[in-house]
Amino acid sequence: MTDLTNKRSYEELQAICERLEAESGRHLVIQRDLSRTKDRLDRELMRFKAIQKYISDGLEVANVADFNVLTLESIIEAFEFEVALVLRTTNDPSSLVAAGEFGFDDPPGLLPFSIDWIDPAETRIFDASDALLENWRELQLAQAIVSPLTDKSGNFNGAVLAGITLESADFFEPITEEHKSAFSVLVQQASALWTNRELNEDIKSHNERLVDLTSSYSRFVPFQFLELLNRESIEEIGAGDAAGLEMNVLFADIRGFTTMSEKLGPQGAFAMLNEFLAVVEPAIEQENGFVNQYQGDAIMALFPGDADAALRCAVTMLKETQALNVRRKSRGEDEIRFGIGITSGPLMLGAIGGGQRLESNVVGDTANLSARTESMTKLFGAQILFTSHTMERLIDPGKFEIRELDQVVVVGRETAVTVYELMDMNAPDLKTQKQQIQAQFEKGLEHYRIGEFLPACKRFEACVALAPDDQAAALYIERCRGFVENPPVGGWNGLTVLGQK
Amino acid sequence: MLKFYSGLSTAVNSKQAAAECIELALGDGAADCNLLVIHSTVGHNFAQALAAAKAACPEAQIVGCSGAGVIGREGVSENMRAMAMMAVKGTELSVAAADGLKSENSMSVAQGVAGELKAASDNISIIYCLTSGLDVRGDEVIAGIESVFGPDIPIIGATAADNGKAARTFQFHNDQVMEDGIVLVGFADPTLELVLGVHHGSVPMEGMAMEVTKSEANRILELDGKPAWPALMSKVGLPVETPPAECMGISGLGIGLETPEREAYDNPQVLRATFEVSEDNQTFSWPTTCPQGSKVVLMQRDEDLIFDGVDRMTSRMNEAFDGRKPEAVFHADCMARGRLTFDRVLKDEIMAKIQHPICGGEKVPWLGVYGYSEYAPIAGRNEFHSFTTSVFSLVRKADA
Numbered sequence: 001m002t003d004l005t006n007k008r009s010y011e012e013l014q015a016i017c018e019r020l021e022a023e024s025g026r027h028l029v030i031q032r033d034l035s036r037t038k039d040r041l042d043r044e045l046m047r048f049k050a051i052q053k054y055i056s057d058g059l060e061v062a063n064v065a066d067f068n069v070l071t072l073e074s075i076i077e078a079f080e081f082e083v084a085l086v087l088r089t090t091n092d093p094s095s096l097v098a099a100g101e102f103g104f105d106d107p108p109g110l111l112p113f114s115i116d117w118i119d120p121a122e123t124r125i126f127d128a129s130d131a132l133l134e135n136w137r138e139l140q141l142a143q144a145i146v147s148p149l150t151d152k153s154g155n156f157n158g159a160v161l162a163g164i165t166l167e168s169a170d171f172f173e174p175i176t177e178e179h180k181s182a183f184s185v186l187v188q189q190a191s192a193l194w195t196n197r198e199l200n201e202d203i204k205s206h207n208e209r210l211v212d213l214t215s216s217y218s219r220f221v222p223f224q225f226l227e228l229l230n231r232e233s234i235e236e237i238g239a240g241d242a243a244g245l246e247m248n249v250l251f252a253d254i255r256g257f258t259t260m261s262e263k264l265g266p267q268g269a270f271a272m273l274n275e276f277l278a279v280v281e282p283a284i285e286q287e288n289g290f291v292n293q294y295q296g297d298a299i300m301a302l303f304p305g306d307a308d309a310a311l312r313c314a315v316t317m318l319k320e321t322q323a324l325n326v327r328r329k330s331r332g333e334d335e336i337r338f339g340i341g342i343t344s345g346p347l348m349l350g351a352i353g354g355g356q357r358l359e360s361n362v363v364g365d366t367a368n369l370s371a372r373t374e375s376m377t378k379l380f381g382a383q384i385l386f387t388s389h390t391m392e393r394l395i396d397p398g399k400f401e402i403r404e405l406d407q408v409v410v411v412g413r414e415t416a417v418t419v420y421e422l423m424d425m426n427a428p429d430l431k432t433q434k435q436q437i438q439a440q441f442e443k444g445l446e447h448y449r450i451g452e453f454l455p456a457c458k459r460f461e462a463c464v465a466l467a468p469d470d471q472a473a474a475l476y477i478e479r480c481r482g483f484v485e486n487p488p489v490g491g492w493n494g495l496t497v498l499g500q501k
Numbered sequence: 502m503l504k505f506y507s508g509l510s511t512a513v514n515s516k517q518a519a520a521e522c523i524e525l526a527l528g529d530g531a532a533d534c535n536l537l538v539i540h541s542t543v544g545h546n547f548a549q550a551l552a553a554a555k556a557a558c559p560e561a562q563i564v565g566c567s568g569a570g571v572i573g574r575e576g577v578s579e580n581m582r583a584m585a586m587m588a589v590k591g592t593e594l595s596v597a598a599a600d601g602l603k604s605e606n607s608m609s610v611a612q613g614v615a616g617e618l619k620a621a622s623d624n625i626s627i628i629y630c631l632t633s634g635l636d637v638r639g640d641e642v643i644a645g646i647e648s649v650f651g652p653d654i655p656i657i658g659a660t661a662a663d664n665g666k667a668a669r670t671f672q673f674h675n676d677q678v679m680e681d682g683i684v685l686v687g688f689a690d691p692t693l694e695l696v697l698g699v700h701h702g703s704v705p706m707e708g709m710a711m712e713v714t715k716s717e718a719n720r721i722l723e724l725d726g727k728p729a730w731p732a733l734m735s736k737v738g739l740p741v742e743t744p745p746a747e748c749m750g751i752s753g754l755g756i757g758l759e760t761p762e763r764e765a766y767d768n769p770q771v772l773r774a775t776f777e778v779s780e781d782n783q784t785f786s787w788p789t790t791c792p793q794g795s796k797v798v799l800m801q802r803d804e805d806l807i808f809d810g811v812d813r814m815t816s817r818m819n820e821a822f823d824g825r826k827p828e829a830v831f832h833a834d835c836m837a838r839g840r841l842t843f844d845r846v847l848k849d850e851i852m853a854k855i856q857h858p859i860c861g862g863e864k865v866p867w868l869g870v871y872g873y874s875e876y877a878p879i880a881g882r883n884e885f886h887s888f889t890t891s892v893f894s895l896v897r898k899a900d901a
Contacts, residue, residue: 024706025738028751028801035750038844076513080544080581103546170668171543
């Protein structure tokens with residue numbers, strides 16, 4: 001009886017020991033599984049952070065090669081796979097090209113392809129026995145996860161592959177269904193980032209083209225022309241669009257251009273003209289003016305603001321041309337000489353044309369008068385002349401070296417304008433001489449205008465004695481002598497009538 | 502006089518990772534670097550990394566091994582691609598390495614390499630030892646080295662690891678990547694001394710003591726007269742088919758230490774880990790010899806003891822520093838103390854508890870690896886362990 005009891009008791013104790021041992025073991029296993037779960041959570045978090053970082057960095061990447069590198073490195077960082085590829089479709093539907101790779105000792109180039117080998121709509125996991133990896137045996141992959149890429153229109157245009165090679169399958173974690181969702185997210189982000197990037201590139205390229213086009217247009221139709229017509233772009237301009245404006249008009253004409261052209265030939269003449277324009281245009285822009293018209297060897301520039309800008313521009317044009325002439329002379333080429341006429345007043349600015357072809361243009365007396373004023377530079381031996389209309393609009397005339405030259409009635413006009421010479425760019429000696437004879441010259445003009453030609457002549461002769469190169473004084477001597485010999489008929493008003501353009 | 506510099510990179514591109522480590526460690530002073538010690542996790546392309554390191558430091562000898570994670574002064578990374586380096590400038594060092602290290606020849610191969618090392622330099626005072634982590638007998642490696650240098654030269658270091666799969670481990674020597682390698686670095690700078698700390702923080706489980714009733718070298722055939730692996734798995738509560746990598750963190754066995762070592766170690770047992778089980782799932786091997794009759798006990802980690810132990814360890818090290826700061830710290834941590842045990846937050850916390858008291862907020866060069874086992878002396882005797890944190894500080898001698 002006692003023996004039996006003892007035997008049961010021993011068995012019971014043994015069972016209790018085994019149960020306790022199993023409990024202890026279970027505790028260890030639970031501890032292990034808890035650690036694994038924590039580790040998995042850490043890794044999920046790491047993956048999430050890597051994907052977040054990828055999205056942020058993906059926006060900054062400069063080119064497609066760098067984008068592929070970033071995408072592949074982000075996949076490797078997020079999922080800890082061994083190798084990865086960005087594959088793109090080619091013209092040949094039976095192959096894909098590797099546009100980027102990570103981790104391959106011998107990166108593939110073209111890979112054979114059939115759309116049947118993958119799911120073009122979904123991420124799929126493949127192992128070595130699947131058709132895809134069978135056909136891509138050269139990659140030596142034990143496992144791969146493949147997610148399709150699509151273009152802007154949603155058409156299949158490649159895939160992202162990540163995998164584990166046969167050689168390293170013993171220590172890389174296997175690819176599981178758990179990876180699919182996050183992998184798809186990352187690849188979709190890659191696709192979206194890239195599509196956005198392509199759209200941005202398209203927009204950028206269109207914008208660049210638009211800028212180029214606008215810049216090209218602006219060479220034919222200045223921006224200021226659009227602004228003055230209150231138009232945003234050239235498309236808004238129609239024949240007949242016009243605006244009446246107060247402007248300063250500068251007209252410059254190269255002297256002796258025909259003779260120079262004959263000597264240079266057509267190509268040489270154009271080269272010279274372009275060289276000239278290249279130095280004078282910036283001077284116009286600098287003073288907020290714009291070239292309204294090229295008329296062969298002449299240009300007409302408009303200055304919407306104060307008249308001082310037109311005068312400053314004229315001085316700079318001459319200064320820059322002097323520098324150009326030094327270069328031309330060193331090349332054995334003829335110097336470029338030109339006269340400038342400036343006037344101010346109302347004009348009509350607008351588009352002229354028959355609908356198919358339009359041209360910006362100015363219409364009005366003011367525009368014509370600037371050309372007439374320029375033509376007088378030869379008469380007076382002056383570089384720059386301007387009219388009383390401009391004089392009235394000068395804000396700070398004291399900043400310029402100015403003398404009055406004549407009162408003229410140009411052809412086609414009824415009223416007279418006073419013509420002034422801007423002497424700032426005269427040779428230093430000549431400018432000094434002109435300053436010295438200024439009082440004599442003005443007295444001479446006074447006599448001349450009231451018809452006292454002999455005293456006038458004496459004054460002008462005194463001027464020439466001191467300033468032998470002053471062509472204006474010489475002209476007045478000639479005029480006075482003429483009127484002494486042949487007094488004016490029908491009364492004298494002191495005006496010069498210019499009968500030719 | 503040796504000078505030390507360190508860097509860590511988590512770049513996934515292997516060349517870039519190597520370049521980043523060197524840049525962080527040496528800046529633009531890489532040209533005159535004499536030694537690079539590299540630890541890397543197994544996702545990296547080692548050949549590319551070694552080539553990049555050589556290109557950046559053409560004068561340097563390169564040594565290192567793989568691990569489940571790397572540790573730098575910047576923190577810890579157990580990513581599949583993480584790399585850390587210690588760069589050393591100075592000529593008071595020598596390097597020797599060999600391939601073909603196995604458990605059955607551990608002593609003779611280690612002896613041969615140690616002989617080469619001694620031939621290269623007579624004044625070696627510290628040996629940094631990196632070996633393969635799976636098919637090796639650490640106690641025999643120590644015996645082989647001691648047969649050349651004697652027992653008084655401290656042997657410190659780690660066995661290589663992979664990412665916990667116990668599949669393959671890698672060792673580096675210049676451009677050579679080995680899977681059964683041993684690499685020794687002999688430090689011969691007379692101005693340096695070693696201050697080390699080693700601790701595991703596991704406790705024996707009640708009623709889980711066993712006796713090795715039958716063994717051959719490092720293979721345990723029977724525990725308590727039963728086939729060893731089934732006996733161990735029944736204690737752990739897992740099926741006998743469980744591969745060792747699946748239960749590495751919970752199947753550590755402790756062997757009692759002698760009294761002086763026990764006091765210095767702050768733990769009554771030294772731990773052994775299992776990395777290999779026979780194909781029939783009956784026997785298993787350790788990376789060290791296991792004599793028949795050994796008393797073993799299933800150990801369980803104790804987080805409080807781990808944290809308290811680290812505090813006591815660093816406190817003892819600080820006493821030994823006596824106000825000095827280390828010139829460099831080499832660090833071998835068991836991979837089972839990485840993500841197999843601690844989550845990211847706890848891991849960072851424990852690492853801070855180790856690094857902060859030792860470095861005191863200064864940028865002390867630091868290189869660590871999560872290996873499979875550690876070479877770390879206890880009470881002046883070279884010893885082979887698993888599951889420990891082993892911290893090896895190189896401190897400039899007070900009279901240097």
